[in-house]
Amino acid sequence: MALAHAIMTALLDADLSGSELSRDFETSLGFFWQASHQQIYQELHKLADKGWLNRREVQQSGKPNRIVYGLTQAGREALADWVFGKTRMQSAKDELLLKLYNLNAQNAQHLANEITQRREDMMQRLYLYEKVRRTHYAEPAALPTRHKGVYLALAAGISHGEQFLAWCDEALALLSTVEPA
Amino acid sequence: MALAHAIMTALLDADLSGSELSRDFETSLGFFWQASHQQIYQELHKLADKGWLNRREVQQSGKPNRIVYGLTQAGREALADWVFGKTRMQSAKDELLLKLYNLNAQNAQHLANEITQRREDMMQRLYLYEKVRRTHYAEPAALPTRHKGVYLALAAGISHGEQFLAWCDEALALLSTVEPA
DNA sequence: CTGGGCATGTAATTCGTTACATGATTGG
DNA sequence: CCAATCATGTAACGAATTACATGCCCAG
Structure with a gap:
């Protein structure tokens, strides 16, 4: 379930669309967490269904519309709780x-x-x-x-x-x- | 497919049983590759079926028998070839x-x-x-x-x-x- | 002769990757 | 207009984790 928390963490400061999240996972966040865009889109749907994220469509002139996700209050609480849980993953495969x-x-x-x-x-x-x-x-x-x-x-x-x-x-x-x- | 090559690499120097491999993946090898015993046993069967490993049972007095795996010639060749392929994985998740x-x-x-x-x-x-x-x-x-x-x-x-x-x-x-x- | 641990394994589920699909946009 | 690109997505498959199972030996 850690990808869910990685995504929510990335949304702490700003609401983002799937492709923007994808880019974050390639750069800054990418140093200690990787995820493909396919994984991200799937997880975004799950998290929205759970009520941890909200979803809104943004019209853009001259570009495909973006679908932007943001943390709900429930999402923020779930994230804060998770920090106190057991930390397991520290995998490194090279x-x-x-x-x-x-x-x-x-x-x-x-x-x-x-x-x-x-x-x-x-x-x-x-x-x-x-x-x-x-x-x-x-x-x-x-x-x-x-x-x-x-x-x-x-x-x-x-x-x-x-x-x-x-x-x-x-x-x-x-x-x-x-x-x- | 990288777990297969990790196991074969561990067998370069000595033939090992599943549990010995398991211990290797927790200690020395564990720094850059992790695998649970379940994964290892599964993969050992696959590799033996493929003809890359051979399998022999060792009687032990006062202990359960060990099943020891070793590289076949075909396994050594597959491993040597693999080194020249594209290196993709460098994942770190923390x-x-x-x-x-x-x-x-x-x-x-x-x-x-x-x-x-x-x-x-x-x-x-x-x-x-x-x-x-x-x-x-x-x-x-x-x-x-x-x-x-x-x-x-x-x-x-x-x-x-x-x-x-x-x-x-x-x-x-x-x-x-x-x-x- | 029983409880605990070890070596070996199977099954179910979740996670992650690869391959493919669709519409819309911009550059040439 | 055509090719390339971007944003969003689906499907199939393979990899990894979790939970459970079995036989066997040793210590008490």
Whole structure:
């Protein structure tokens, strides 16, 4: 049931449409939660049926109409309760590390390429995160309470990203010592 | 299909039974791949049917018999091929960070407790990882090729863990500035 | 000889992914 | 007008979780 709460969390600050939520799950929120647009649309229907979200259609000139969802009071309460429940999920699955277990002279170059690619993706992401930090969270201790939590999630993303870059460098250095087949 | 390859990877060095695999997925491998025993038993049957694993029963005095699985030649080849395919999964889902988005004066203490708990779990895990590194991977550049890959996965776990501890400290410090309700 | 734990498994349900569909809009 | 794109959605399938089941051995 965690996707439901992820969606409601994304709606705390602003009402959003399915595609806007989808984009959030690819960028900011995407660091610690992923969901496809298909999942999101399904879940939005379920949540609206449950009475945790309300739904309204917004006319747009020169664009398809958006269907915008917002938290109801019941939704806010369900979300607040959920925070006190048991926290279970902390899954991390990474095929790349699995593949490294299979390292040999034949595939070393291939794996090095994959790591290089990921390094670049992470740099890109870090650049965005750092920009957000500078512009909105320069002085964490002075933030309003809820924003402190958002800042901490951002900080987790940034420090994980920096650690990852360093690991990539170590990995590429070590892989370069593997003699090609 | 990645669970199949995770299991085969775990069987590269030694033949294992379902419960032994299960334990591996909780500890070493568990850092970047998780699987329940139910999933593992199901997948073992599938893989044996496919001819990628062989299966033999080992009599044990004073214990239930173990059913031990090992890679076949076909399994080794399928695994080697898989390394060259597209690497998609890098999912990370963490309810705790999601909950931090919902930070307020009421739940700050609860969240601080959860972070403290996770910090201790991670310390425990790091202690094990560091011990393995010291005893088996003291000089990475001198390792045989495949072990270099295993080392890199371990190194990813360790540096991620260290980063996480630092983040926990930052988080606890900032949470302590939230006035209780 | 019984209660608890371990190794192995099955079944039902929920969650997530892949593939496909539809209408409307904008760029060329 | 045609191709590409966006927003919304459905269907089928595969993966993962939850709940339950069975036999066997050990400790008390």
